[in-house]
Amino acid sequence: MSRRDLHVDVHHITRVEGHGNLVIDVDKGELKKCELQIVESPRYFEVLLEGRPYTEVHHIAGRICGICSIGHTLSSIQATERAFGIEATEQTLLLRRLLHYGEMIQSHALHAFFLVLPDLFNADSVIPLAADSPDLVQRALRIKRFANDLCAVLAGRHIHPISPVVGGWTSLPDPAALEDLARRLDEEIRDDLTVAVDALAGLPLPALDRPTENVALVNGDRYPLLSGEIGSSIDPPIVPADYLDKIEEKVNPHSSAKHCEGGHGPFMVGALSRWNLNGDKLRPEALAVAESLALPRPCDDPYRITHAQIVEAVDMAYDSGVILARILDEGLVPETVRVEPRAGRGVGAVEVPRGLLIHDYTYGDDGRVEKANCIIPTGMNLANIEADLRAAVPRLLDLSEKRIEHELQMLVRAYDPCISCSTHLLNVVFE
Amino acid sequence: MPRPRVAFFSFTSCEGCQLTVLEQETKLLELLEVVEIVRFREAIDRREDRFDVAFVEGSISTPEEEDRVRWIRNQAGLVVAIGACATLGGVNAIREDRDHLDVQGRVYGEKGEWYPAHQVKTVAEVVSIDFELHGCPMAGAEFLDLVSCLITGRKFRQKGTSVCVECVLRGTVCQLWKGRPCLGPISRGGCQAVCPSQGGSCIGCRGLATEANLPALADQLESEGLGDGVTERMLELFNRKEFAAREGGQGDGKGDPA
Numbered sequence: 001m002s003r004r005d006l007h008v009d010v011h012h013i014t015r016v017e018g019h020g021n022l023v024i025d026v027d028k029g030e031l032k033k034c035e036l037q038i039v040e041s042p043r044y045f046e047v048l049l050e051g052r053p054y055t056e057v058h059h060i061a062g063r064i065c066g067i068c069s070i071g072h073t074l075s076s077i078q079a080t081e082r083a084f085g086i087e088a089t090e091q092t093l094l095l096r097r098l099l100h101y102g103e104m105i106q107s108h109a110l111h112a113f114f115l116v117l118p119d120l121f122n123a124d125s126v127i128p129l130a131a132d133s134p135d136l137v138q139r140a141l142r143i144k145r146f147a148n149d150l151c152a153v154l155a156g157r158h159i160h161p162i163s164p165v166v167g168g169w170t171s172l173p174d175p176a177a178l179e180d181l182a183r184r185l186d187e188e189i190r191d192d193l194t195v196a197v198d199a200l201a202g203l204p205l206p207a208l209d210r211p212t213e214n215v216a217l218v219n220g221d222r223y224p225l226l227s228g229e230i231g232s233s234i235d236p237p238i239v240p241a242d243y244l245d246k247i248e249e250k251v252n253p254h255s256s257a258k259h260c261e262g263g264h265g266p267f268m269v270g271a272l273s274r275w276n277l278n279g280d281k282l283r284p285e286a287l288a289v290a291e292s293l294a295l296p297r298p299c300d301d302p303y304r305i306t307h308a309q310i311v312e313a314v315d316m317a318y319d320s321g322v323i324l325a326r327i328l329d330e331g332l333v334p335e336t337v338r339v340e341p342r343a344g345r346g347v348g349a350v351e352v353p354r355g356l357l358i359h360d361y362t363y364g365d366d367g368r369v370e371k372a373n374c375i376i377p378t379g380m381n382l383a384n385i386e387a388d389l390r391a392a393v394p395r396l397l398d399l400s401e402k403r404i405e406h407e408l409q410m411l412v413r414a415y416d417p418c419i420s421c422s423t424h425l426l427n428v429v430f431e
Numbered sequence: 432m433p434r435p436r437v438a439f440f441s442f443t444s445c446e447g448c449q450l451t452v453l454e455q456e457t458k459l460l461e462l463l464e465v466v467e468i469v470r471f472r473e474a475i476d477r478r479e480d481r482f483d484v485a486f487v488e489g490s491i492s493t494p495e496e497e498d499r500v501r502w503i504r505n506q507a508g509l510v511v512a513i514g515a516c517a518t519l520g521g522v523n524a525i526r527e528d529r530d531h532l533d534v535q536g537r538v539y540g541e542k543g544e545w546y547p548a549h550q551v552k553t554v555a556e557v558v559s560i561d562f563e564l565h566g567c568p569m570a571g572a573e574f575l576d577l578v579s580c581l582i583t584g585r586k587f588r589q590k591g592t593s594v595c596v597e598c599v600l601r602g603t604v605c606q607l608w609k610g611r612p613c614l615g616p617i618s619r620g621g622c623q624a625v626c627p628s629q630g631g632s633c634i635g636c637r638g639l640a641t642e643a644n645l646p647a648l649a650d651q652l653e654s655e656g657l658g659d660g661v662t663e664r665m666l667e668l669f670n671r672k673e674f675a676a677r678e679g680g681q682g683d684g685k686g687d688p689a
Contacts, residue, residue, distance in 0.1 A: 012472055019441075019472075041443040041493050042546045047534050048525045056668060059634060063522050066447020066568060110453065114474060125475030127468070130460055137460075145456040156629035158454065159447040159568045163629045170630030251542040258539075 003029040004397055008405050013412055020417065022408060023254075024393060034390045036382060036412060038255035049361070049372040054080050054166055054341055057369055061359060064374070065418055066159050067110070070103040070151060071352030072359070073161050074226065079359040080166045083346025089335050092168045093226070095154060098323045099164065100225055100350075101316040102150035106158060107353035108271070108309035109147060111416040113140035113196065116306050119410050120203040136199050139192040143313075146181070146189050150320065153177040167337035175328065182324040185317065193314050200310060201292050206407050210391045211300040212384055213264050214273035215246075217351050223274070223281045223315065225351045231277050233298070234264055240349035243358050247375060259383045260375065266383035269355025270415065271308035272299060279311075286315035302388050305414045309353070341367025354378055354418055378417045385415055435581060438470035438482035440503055442489030442496050443523055443551070447568040448514035449473050449488055455571050462575070465582055483508040484581060487560075490516040490523040491552040504558035511577065512554040515567035515636045520672040522567075523551045527671045553672065562587060566622055567636035567669060573621060590621035591641035594633045597624035606632045612657045614665050617643035636669045645677070 006026035013020050019040045025033035048060055061076035062069040074096055081088060088096070113136075114126045123129055130137045148158045153173045155161030163170045217224040218231030229237035230246060238246055249258040261267070276298040279290070290297070293307045343365040349358050355377030362371040392411055396404045439449055453474060455462065469479040485507035491500055504510055515521035526534055526548075535543035554560055564573050573589075580587040594615040598605060606613035606627055615624065615633040619640045626633050639645075649662040658664075666674045 041496060042535075042538065042548070043443060043492075043523060044526060044534050044538050044548060047529060047537050048522055050537075052525075053664075056634075056665075059668065060522055060525070063445050063447075063567065066445040066450045069445070069447065114453070118476075124477055125471075127463060127475065130463070141456040141459065144454075148454055148456070156625055156631070159450055162626050162631045165631075251539055251545070253545060 006393075006397065006401065006404065008401070008408065010405060010409060013409055020412070022389075022405075022412060024389070024408065026393065026397065029394075029397065031390060031393050034386060034393060035254045036385055036389065038382070045374065046372045049369045051368055054084075054339075054363065054367045054369075057361070058164070058166065059160075061374070062160055064376075067107055067418055068103065068352045068354070068357075069160050070099060070155065070158065070164075071350060071357055073164055074100060075348040075350045075352070075357045075359040076361075077164060077166050078226070078348030078350065079346040079361045080348075080363070081346065082348065083344045083361055083363050084166070084340065084342055085344075086167055086337065086339060088168065089337065091332060091335060092337075094323060094327070095169060095173075095332075096164065097226060098320060098327075099151060099154040099161070101320045101323075102147045102154065103158065104147075104225075104353055105313045105316050105320075106144055106147035106151065107416075108313040109140060109144045111353075112200065112306050112310055112313075113137075113144075115413060115416070116410075117200075117203075119406075119413070120200075120205070133199075136196065139195050143189060143192050143196065143317075146184055149184075150181055153181060167339045168335055172332045172334065175331075178324055178328055182321065182328065185321050185324070189317055193317060197289050197292060197310060197314065200307070201294075205303045205306070206410060207301055208303060208388060208392050208395075208411065209300050210302070210388055212387070213262055213267035214276045214298070215262065215267050215269050215356060215380070216274045216277045217349060217356065218277055222319075223278055223312075228349075230349060230356065232262070232267075233273075233276060235262075240358065241345070241347045243347065243349070243360070243375065247380065249375070249379070255382065258379055260380040261383055266387045267380065268302070268384045269377045269380045270305055271312050271353070271355075272302065272305045273355065274351060275299065275308040275311060282311065282315045283318050285318045286311050289314045302385075302411065303414050305416065309416070341365065352377060354416055355380060376418070378415070381415050381417065385412060385417070434465060434467040435483040436469045436479070436481065437466045437484045437486070437578075438479070438503075438507070439468070439473070439486045440470070440488065440499075441473070442487065442500065442517070442554075443492040444489030444514065444516040444521075446473060446488065448517075448564075451568045451571050452486075452574065455575065458575060462578065466578060481506055484511060485509070486511050486513050487554050488513050488517055490520055491554060491557050492523060493549055497552075497557050500554060500557050509561040509581070510554070510558065511562040511564060512560050513564045513574070514569045515565065515638075515669050517554045518563045518565055519636075519638050519669050520551050520553055521636075521669050524671040525667055527551065527675070551672075563589075565589070565619060565637035570622055590619060592620050593640040593643070594618045594620045594622065594624050594627070594637075596620055597622070598627050601628055603628045607651070607655075610655065610657070612652050612661045612665060614648075614662070616648050617645055617662075632665075634668050635666055638670060639673060639677070645674075 008024035010022040021037040058076040062073040151158035214233040217228035219228045231237040290311045345362045358375040360373040531548040534548040613632040614635040618635040619637040
């Protein structure tokens with residue numbers, strides 16, 4: 001190993017959501033400091049939720065994050081419904097799944113094609129790519145547009161959705177708009193995905209092999225996203241309400257986002273963990289894409305998170321087609337579900353683009369939140385990212401400083417960290 | 432004519448307004464033909480220190496953020512506050528009346544002093560601003576309209592009328608008629624009444640309309656049995672600061688841009 005000195009100080013990593021710094025110190029070949037500093041301002045969301053009535057809670061919770069506001073909204077609604085003992089109808093659950101697909105596809109497309117792809121072309125952003133590879137960028141934009149429109153048709157808009165509420169929906173989607181989405185999926189989006197996958201398949205990623213514990217929802221539905229237990233590559237699954245037995249949050253001086261550790265040290269959540277635990281439940285079209293991207297299962301290389309996201313995006317696009325056809329065939333009926341608040345605790349656990357997301361609320365009998373806690377995927381991944389950085393640095397020491405900095409930023413970016421989200425962590429203490 | 436050099440900055444927020452820019456997919460490439468983006472951490476590496484227009488998202492909620500937004504004001508020709516966090520304080524200001532030590536302790540426990548809570552400010556409370564784009568998130572169409580105005584010199588006009596007017600124009604069934612509390616009568620329009628059109632109530636994310644009559648709405652909601660104080664409670668979601676200022680009889684002091 002090289003005996004060199006190295007000092008990396010990236011003040012605000014670019015092409016990630018939120019404000020993070022990367023600080024690495026190597027003294028004569030020995031790693032002295034390796035920190036992903038989270039410098040986003042805290043927002044104290046649990047305080048914002050305290051005392052609010054259930055009708056407002058998902059509106060506030062969704063505003064933790066613009067990119068995954070639908071995921072936060074659905075996790076929030078699930079927590080409230082579980083606290084009140086409400087069973088959502090089959091139609092409501094089907095529409096929620098379709099809405100969730102829209103956000104997942106949009107977020108994965110944003111990450112793969114707009115944040116990661118420039119690295120693979122040695123570009124500083126997608127802007128030069130638009131000139132050099134206009135067809136690819138146009139197709140990527142069309143995929144993102146489709147996913148946003150899917151959200152807008154179902155929920156009024158993608159960022160801060162309007163119609164999903166506790167108990168169901170305030171409005172049902174317009175059949176003509178659904179038909180248009182189904183047509184675009186058939187005529188354009190499947191081809192666009194094929195071309196985009198082919199482009200990615202030809203671009204080599206850096207590599208890092210560091211086995212870690214994978215955590216994701218298991219059981220439940222087809223490829224578990226909105227139901228199931230919290231599964232692990234090491235431990236038996238646990239019910240969502242017991243998440244505190246598994247996940248320990250720690251306050252860390254260099255991060256306004258809390259770090260999380262499981263029983264075996266740092267662990268990973270997100271698309272790669274879902275792929276590792278549930279990949280066999282994906283559609284054949286998605287498995288074919290995994291093969292063309294040469295994505296092994298299980299896979300211990302965090303740089304491949306982007307590939308796992310693309311495999312998921314293909315799965316969800318094809319499954320969206322199945323759901324759209326079913327809705328158009330069977331029609332939708334207005335439903336009224338009676339919402340009666342009651343005192344109690346409910347824990348929502350859903351898979352959002354960056355991994356497992358938990359909202360945990362305790363309500364009073366007046367339907368107002370007494371206590372809230374959220375565990376955010378990026379918060380869970382922070383300790384694992386630092387462990388990856390510590391493993392990666394010694395192997396990179398023979399490269400130029402600029403190249404080392406570039407590869408480490410790519411490693412952080414691979415996790416698609418959502419730093420705004422992760423600093424909105426809520427309180428740790430539960431009686 | 433050289434393209435205006437445009438920069439994007441985010442403070443305490445969900446970054447949903449910046450994402451709204453990225454979600455103008457079909458217009459994005461056209462936008463890049465008329466402006467030069469010289470700083471946008473969420474999407475590009477380029478990071479320049481002089482810019483003609485700075486779009487600023489988020490509330491200013493730490494002393495460091497105050498310093499940073501003052502620097503931005505100094506480097507920029509025009510400063511545009513985008514979204515409810517920047518223009519109203521937004522959901523960040525729900526905690527306005529809570530004790531800061533209590534707030535930080537609730538979230539970070541005994542390590543609370545590492546993350547001191549401060550007063551949440553709008554951008555305009557710290558530096559002078561040239562334009563505001565309202566909403567949570569801001570409306571993409573209004574953002575594109577402002578950019579177009581800045582390039583062509585056309586005057587940028589915003590709605591001072593209420594969300595109710597837009598519901599009527601769209602033919603949306605009134606939430607109040609359905610017996611649901613709604614802030615539409617007193618909230619600034621310009622959103623095309625997107626929430627009522629989806630069967631939801633207006634929650635006032637664009638601030639108060641010019642002629643907002645709070646007592647009249649409060650009386651109506653209470654007389655219809657929708658709950659005492661429901662108007663005030665709903666206004667806390669986005670308008671805690673402005674509502675408190677009006678209660679104190681100070682007005683918001685900004686007037687209406689139209």
